[in-house]
Amino acid sequence: xxxxxxxxxxxxxxxxxxxxxxxxxxxxxxxxxxxxxxxxxxxxxxxxxxxxxxxxxxxxxxxxxxxxxxxxxxxxxxxxxxxxxxxxxxxxxxxxxxxxxxxxxxxxxxxxxxxxxxxxxxxxxxxxxxxxxxxxxxxxxxxxxxxxxxxxxxxxxxxxxxxxxxxxxxxxxxxxxxxxxxxxxxxxxxxxxxxxxxxxxxxxxxxxxxxxxxxxxxxxxxxxxxxxxxxxxxxxxxxxxxxxxxxxxxxxxxxxxxxxxxxxxxxxxxxxxxxxxxxxxxxxxxxxxxxxxxxxxxxxxxxxxxxxxxxxxxxxxxxxxxxxxxxxxxxxxxxxxxxxxxxxxxxxxxxxxxxxxxxxxxxxxxxxxxxxxxxxxxxxxxxxxxxxxxxxxxxxxxxxxxxxxxxxxxxxxxxxxxxxxxxxxxxxxxxxxxxxxxxxxxxxxxxxxxxxxxxxxxxxxxxxxxxxxxxxxxxxxxxxxxxxxxxxxxxxxxxxxxxxxxxxxxxx
Numbered sequence: 001x002x003x004x005x006x007x008x009x010x011x012x013x014x015x016x017x018x019x020x021x022x023x024x025x026x027x028x029x030x031x032x033x034x035x036x037x038x039x040x041x042x043x044x045x046x047x048x049x050x051x052x053x054x055x056x057x058x059x060x061x062x063x064x065x066x067x068x069x070x071x072x073x074x075x076x077x078x079x080x081x082x083x084x085x086x087x088x089x090x091x092x093x094x095x096x097x098x099x100x101x102x103x104x105x106x107x108x109x110x111x112x113x114x115x116x117x118x119x120x121x122x123x124x125x126x127x128x129x130x131x132x133x134x135x136x137x138x139x140x141x142x143x144x145x146x147x148x149x150x151x152x153x154x155x156x157x158x159x160x161x162x163x164x165x166x167x168x169x170x171x172x173x174x175x176x177x178x179x180x181x182x183x184x185x186x187x188x189x190x191x192x193x194x195x196x197x198x199x200x201x202x203x204x205x206x207x208x209x210x211x212x213x214x215x216x217x218x219x220x221x222x223x224x225x226x227x228x229x230x231x232x233x234x235x236x237x238x239x240x241x242x243x244x245x246x247x248x249x250x251x252x253x254x255x256x257x258x259x260x261x262x263x264x265x266x267x268x269x270x271x272x273x274x275x276x277x278x279x280x281x282x283x284x285x286x287x288x289x290x291x292x293x294x295x296x297x298x299x300x301x302x303x304x305x306x307x308x309x310x311x312x313x314x315x316x317x318x319x320x321x322x323x324x325x326x327x328x329x330x331x332x333x334x335x336x337x338x339x340x341x342x343x344x345x346x347x348x349x350x351x352x353x354x355x356x357x358x359x360x361x362x363x364x365x366x367x368x369x370x371x372x373x374x375x376x377x378x379x380x381x382x383x384x385x386x387x388x389x390x391x392x393x394x395x396x397x398x399x400x401x402x403x404x405x406x407x408x409x410x411x412x413x414x415x416x417x418x419x420x421x422x423x424x425x426x427x428x429x430x431x432x433x434x435x436x437x438x439x440x441x442x443x444x445x446x447x448x449x450x451x452x453x454x455x456x457x458x459x460x461x462x463x464x465x466x467x468x469x470x471x472x473x474x475x476x477x478x479x480x481x482x483x484x485x486x487x488x489x490x491x492x493x494x495x496x497x498x499x500x501x502x503x504x505x506x507x508x
Contacts, residue, residue, distance in 0.1 A: 017063040017130050019065075019066070019087050020063040020064060020065055020066070020085075020087060021063070021064060021065075021066055021085030021086045021087055021088070021089050021090070021091060022061055022062070022063050022064075022085075022089075022090045022091070022123075022127060022130075022131075023038060023047075023049055023061055023062055023064055023069070023083065023085055023090075023091050023093060024049075024052075024055075024059060024060070024061040024090055024091065024092050024093065024120060024123050024136075025049055025060050025061065025092075025093040025094065025095065025096055026058045026059065026060070026094065026095035026096070026115070026116040026119050026120075027058070027060050027095070027096060027097075028058070028095060028097055028115075028238050028239070029217075029240065029256070030051070030060070032051050034051070034060075035048040035049055035050045035051075035060065036048070036049040036060060036071060036073070036093075036096060037049075037071070037072060037073065038062075038064070038069040038070065038071055038083060039069060039070050039071075039072055040064075040065070040067050040068070040069050041067070041068045041069065041070060041082060042067055042068070047062050047064050047069075048062060049061050049062045049093075050062060052123070054126065055122065055123040055126050055127070056119060056122040056123065056126070057119075057257075057278065058115075058116075058119040059119050059120075059122070059123045061123065064085050065085070066085050066086055066087050067084075067085055068082035068083070068084055068085075069082060069083040069084075069085060070082060070083065071083060071093070071096075071110070073108045073148075074096065074108050074109075074110055074141070074145045078141070078143060078144075078145055078146055079143070080141045080143070081139070081141065083139045084137060084139070086137065087132070088130070088131055088132030088133060089131065089132070089133050089136070089137055090120075090123065090124050090127055090131060090136045090137070091136065091137040091138075091139060092120045092136040092137065092138050092139065093110060093139045094110055094111060094112045094113070094116050094120075094138075094139070094140060095110070095111060095112070095113055095115075095116040095238075096108055096109065096110050096111075097109055097111075097190075097218075099180070099189065099190075099193045100491075101147060101176075101177045101180050101181070101193075101507075104149055104150055105147035105148065105149060105150070105177075106147065106148055106150050107144065107145050107146075107147050107148075107180070107189060108145060108148075109144060109145060109186050109189050109190060109193070110139075110140070110141055110145075110186055111186040111187055111189075111190050112140060112187075113238055115237065115238050115239075120136060124136055141186060142185060143184070143185065143186075144180075144183050144184075144185060144186050144188070144189045145186075147181065176192055176195060176196050176491075176506075176507045177507055179192055180192050180193070190218070193218065194218050194219075194220050194232055194234060195232050196232075196491040196505075196507045197216035197217045197218050197220040197222065197232065197491065198216060198217075198222070198473070198474075198487045198491040198493070199214030199215065199216050199222045199474075199476045199485075199487060199493075200214075200215060200216055200217060200240060200242075200474075201214060201215040201216075201241075201242055201243065201244075202214070202474065202475065202476040202477050202483070203243075203284075203348065203477060204224075204244070204476070204477060204478075204479065205244040205245045205246040205251065206246060206479045207246040207248075207249075207251075207266070208246075208248065209225075209226065210226045210479055211223055211224065211225050211226065211246075212224045212478065212479055213233070213244045213246060213251060213267070214244065214476060215240065215241035215242050215243055215244050215253065215254075216232070216240070216241055217240050217241075218238055218240075219234060219235045219236060219237040219238050219239060219240075219241060219255075220232045220233065220234060220235070220241065221233040221235065221241050221244055221251070221253060221267060223267065224504075228495065228504050229504075230493060230504060230505040233251075233263075233267035233268075235253060235261050235263075235267075235270045236261075236270050237255060237259065237261070239255040239256045239257045239259065240255065240256040241253050241254070241255060242254050242255060242256050242281055242282050242283060243282050243283060243284050243285045244285065245285040245286060245287050246287075247287045249264065249265055249266050250262065250263065250264050251263040251266060251267050252273075252285055252287075252292075252323070253270075253285075254281075254282025254283075254284075254285050254294065254296075255281075255282060256281050256282075256299070257275075257278070257281070258275050258276035258277065258278065258279070258280040258281060258282060258296060259272055259274075259275045259276075259282075260272070260273045260274045260275070260276075260282065260285075260294070260323065261273065262323070273322075273323055274323065274326070276296050279298050279299075280296040280297065280298060280299075280314075281296060281297055281298075281299040281310075282294060282295070282296055283295050283296060283297050283299075283310075283313065283347055283348065284347075284348045284349050286349055286351060286356070288351040288354075288356055288369060289354060289369060290319050290321075291317055291318065291319050291356075291369050292317065292318050292319075292320075292323050292326070293315065293316070293317050293349060293356055293367075294315075294316045294317075294326065295313050295314065295315050295316070295347070295348070295349055295358070296313065296314050296316070297310035297312065297313040297314070297347060298310055298312065310334070310347060311333065311334050311336070312331065312332060312333045312334060313331075313332055313334075313347050313358070314328050314330070314331045314332075315328070315329050315330040315331075315332070315349070315356075315358060315367070316328050316329065317329045317367070317369075317372070329367065329372065329374075330358070330365060330367065330374055332358060332360045332365060333360075334347075334360065334361050335361050335362055335382070336361060347359070350386070350387060350388035351388065352388050352390075352391060352393075352411070354368065354369045354370050355367065355368060355369065355411070356369060357377075357386070357388055357393070359383060359385065359386045359395075360376075361382050361383060361384070362379075362382050363376045363377060363378060363379060364376070364377040364379060364383075364386065364393075364395070364412055365377070366411070366412070377411070377412035378412075379395055379406070379412070379415070380404070380406055380415050380417070381395075381397050381404045381406070382397055383395040383396060383397050384396065384397050384398050384399075385398070385427070387428075387429045387430075387481070389429060389430070389431050389481060390431065390432075391409055391410075391411075392407055392408070392409055392430050392431060392432060392433065393407065393408045393409075393411070393412055394406075394407050394428055394429055394430045394436070395407075395408075395415075396420065396428050398423075398425065400423045401423065403420040403423060403425070404417075404420065405417070405418045405419070405420045405421075405428060406418060407430045407433055407436075409433055416433060418430075418436070418455065418460065419455075419460045419461055419462065421438040421440055421453055421462045422440060422462065423440070425438050425439065425440040426438075426439040426440055426441060426450070426475070426483075427439055427475075427483060429481060429482070430455070433457075434455070434457035435454075435455065435457075436454070436455035437452070437453065437454055437455070437482060437483075438452075438453045438454075438455070438462060439451065439452055439453070439475060439483050440453065442467070449467045449468050449469070449470055449472070450467065450468040450472050450475060450486070451464055451466075451467045451468075452464070452465050452466050452467065452468075452483075452496075453465060466496065466499070468486045468494075468501070469486065469488075469494065469501055472486040472487070472488060472494075473487050473488055474486075474487050475487075484496060485504070486501070491505075491507040492505060492506045492507045493505040
């Protein structure tokens with residue numbers, strides 16, 4: 001029995017919650033420090049619904065005195081029915097999620113979902129010794145909440161706003177943010193929100209028609225066709241899609257809670273193929289020849305939408321087409337306590353012919369897929385990230401003025417040192433020993449832009465080619481692996497075409 005369950009059992013034995021009711025809610029992706037505040041209507045006293053690990057993952061809640069309550073972050077200004085707490089009963093509030101609708105506005109939306117229903121069932125089962133009635137009361141508002149303003153620094157978005165207005169005029173379609181404000185129900189808000197979840201993971205899966213697929217929030221996959229049209233594929237789950245791979249018409253996706261989902265028809269229908277142990281995020285899926293390779297890691301969500309970290313990862317492989325007989329073939333512990341999975345440093349795998357590479361920071365690890373044997377490749381320095389493009393391996397260590405960069409064209413047998421881009425750089429990729437690209441952040445007094453650079457082999461220096469508009473939340477890669485698309489807060493997507501930035505998808 002875990003410490004949490006033991007503490008819960010002791011409370012049950014002592015009758016600590018006699019005469020109280022339990023309010024339960026699901027908060028997807030919330031950290032241990034998050035909570036939902038409820039306020040008793042009779043005296044305005046406030047209670048926090050906090051994470052309850054003894055009730056299973058995803059459950060937040062609290063024992064409260066009987067009475068009627070409101071949820072200020074949701075119901076403020078809306079004619080919502082009160083949340084009713086009854087002695088010896090559990091009240092299920094479903095799930096809640098923050099939706100950024102652009103324009104410095106956010107909605108905290110309450111809604112129902114099969115994942116929430118399963119979490120509520122587990123909670124009721126474990127609370128049963130203290131409940132006089134096993135049937136939970138349900139709180140389901142019929143109208144959506146009102147948006148609330150959030151404090152953010154002025155990012156001088158005039159240029160981007162003009163670009164989005166021009167995009168909306170061109171496609172002759174009302175912005176998604178306006179559609180959300182006119183939505184008649186929480187379910188309609190969620191449906192619309194699913195349509196603009198931004199790509200959270202920059203490595204796309206590319207199918208035979210050159211469509212690109214990116215993992216996103218709310219169980220969505222953002223898809224871009226070869227003509228620049230963006231759409232969303234709904235996998236039917238709410239967990240973040242953290243990795244996608246394409247194989248013919250088949251798509252294979254991994255989730256933040258360790259599930260593997262498979263679609264045989266390009267994302268129209270999905271089924272759950274398998275699940276790893278609790279707490280394991282799927283961080284990479286690759287199809288290399290006849291092998292499937294999947295990487296997982298126990299992940300810590302540090303902050304924001306793109307900051308995940310780990311200190312170890314596991315590599316699984318199988319030669320079975322249906323992903324059966326997937327077996328662990330390598331577990332790597334990282335010397336740094338935490339290593340970012342996205343952005344500046346990455347935990348991922350790259351293929352070169354019949355070889356598969358992963359980064360252990362102190363050394364590269366190479367899997368020979370014919371022999372299924374690992375070898376360790378020495379590097380001239382501890383690398384925070386690497387890339388393999390063709391027969392070129394790029395490794396770099398991002399440490400400000402102490403950064404280092406090298407490339408290899410012989411599988412890591414020898415390394416060629418290269419000048420590092422000006423700090424603070426984001427990523428570096430070489431396609432040939434003398435052909436490289438990089439990105440870096442340039443922070444001004446009132447702006448943050450991403451600068452794009454190319455490597456000049458003659459001078460062994462980096463040359464600025466262009467910069468992003470202000471407020472790029474993150475960059476994502478195109479089918480060739482270049483950081484090409486800019487995602488701004490709210491989910492709009494820009495593309496650099498013919499020397500200028502254009503809006504390919506607009507939210508507001």
